[in-house]
Amino acid sequence: MDKVTDNTPRVRTRFPPSPTGALHLGGARTALFNWLFARHHGGEFVLRLEDTDRKRSKDEHVEGILAAMDWLGLDYDEGPFYQTKRLERYREAIDQLLEQGRAYWCHCSPEDLTKKREAAMAVGGKPMYDGACRDKNLGPAPGAVVRYKGPRTGSTSFNDLVKGPITFENKEMDDLIILRSDGWPTYHLAVVLDDIDMGITHVIRGDDHVNNTPRQILLYQALDAELPQFAHVPMILGPDKTKLSKRHGATAVMDYQEMGYLPEAMLNALARLGWSHGDQEMFSRQELIDYFGLKTVGRSAAVFDTDRLLHLNQRYIQESDPTRLAELLPPFLAARGIADYDQAVLLACLPELTPRAKTLVELADWAEPYLVDEPEMDPKAVKKFLGQEQVTVLERVVALVEAKGTGDSEALEQGVREIAEQMDLKLGGVAQPVRVALTGRTFSPGIFEVMGFLGDERVKARLNRALAIAAK
């Protein structure tokens, strides 16, 4: 029994995406859980690119995945490692298995295999490899592959950290290919060997891997390695409850960055899919780390709810520091053709805008009238609020602004209320025309606040422009 000085197995988790596409929500959640688990236990988190599929792996996808990890703030202690750089190691292991009789060469052609698979299905069986070459003692040949020689009897079980004990009959598993005819190892062999070599202690991955686990356990045993702990987290489904895919709309993490979401909102939404901490809805990064645990991860699949994400984003925007928001906004403003603007005005209007915007895209939209010289006038707003009937009101407001300036919003409000009273109008009767004059729109923060961050000159110019329109 040991004490403080012992080397209690340190926690080492990993996230092994395959660079065959962008980082999608499911992958991001898996990455997050692994990251949280490692951080929570003061362990290490490793990033590894599983690029043995030479046909589909692309450098651009590697870039994209790294960018997404960075955006989410999921930093790794080691890596990224590339499986393509470990070819020697894989071959060495395969040779060893071959020598020990734990693997064998198989000459069956892909066509034959397909045929056999279909035949098995037709009879109502599982489309497994029939082991035709298992005992033929064949050697290497062009087009040949190496298969792991698995046990045909007995069973393999493991204690899943989220699902509990799971058992598979060995006869349900066929001899899987570990070396392809193109000379590259397959996923099963590569993951197992990598996880062994990289000292991974906990394999946290998607539910869709539970079936792979027993066969991988067999490989660990064949390689005389110690088993890591396994934890399979439930899948993320689309609104129709089927595996989330592109046809469900935006599934790539970076799509959400473009749509104006904050990384902390995404992190929170992802974390709460399958995991919870009582009734708490929002978590800081540190709280996530402090509270995360595999015992509180649920077992059933979850539907990704964009309404929830949107709501979370709104809350995070509300809580965000204007300075930070201002730093994130340029790309979204540029998308609307706003490149040159007064940073001070942006900073001034932001506090009024954050309770109104759910995304950075919306925030940019709300800010536009205050950052451009002449806001675009909404025709409908003009028609409704800038007509002959409003000329007098506008004239009086111009006079008011000229007399008092825009600095003192209390005095302004008092003045506007007086105008309304004198003209027998409701406050809105004055406010709406002014609002349209100032912003070109029928909705905005309070008009006195707007005047405040627009300043005397622009307020007067816009009021006069509106007056000209109304007088026509």
Added chain:
RNA sequence: GUCCCCAUCGUCUAGCCAGGUCCAGGACACCGGCCUUUCACGCCGGCGACACGGGUUCAAAUCCCGUUGGGGACGCCA
């Protein structure tokens, strides 16, 4: 088809492991109201679920079995 997994409001979930305090709590969405110079924010209220059937038990959302339903896996993809 075979194997594996799962099953609380439309959605995310708390509660389940250690049965009673649950005629089931929170959040999103939705509906209504309040606030109000517009739009939001905010506040108040409403709608809304233990899949079904058997057990076990004084007592079951909680334990057991079955059924149904859903998902996943069955690749020289990962």
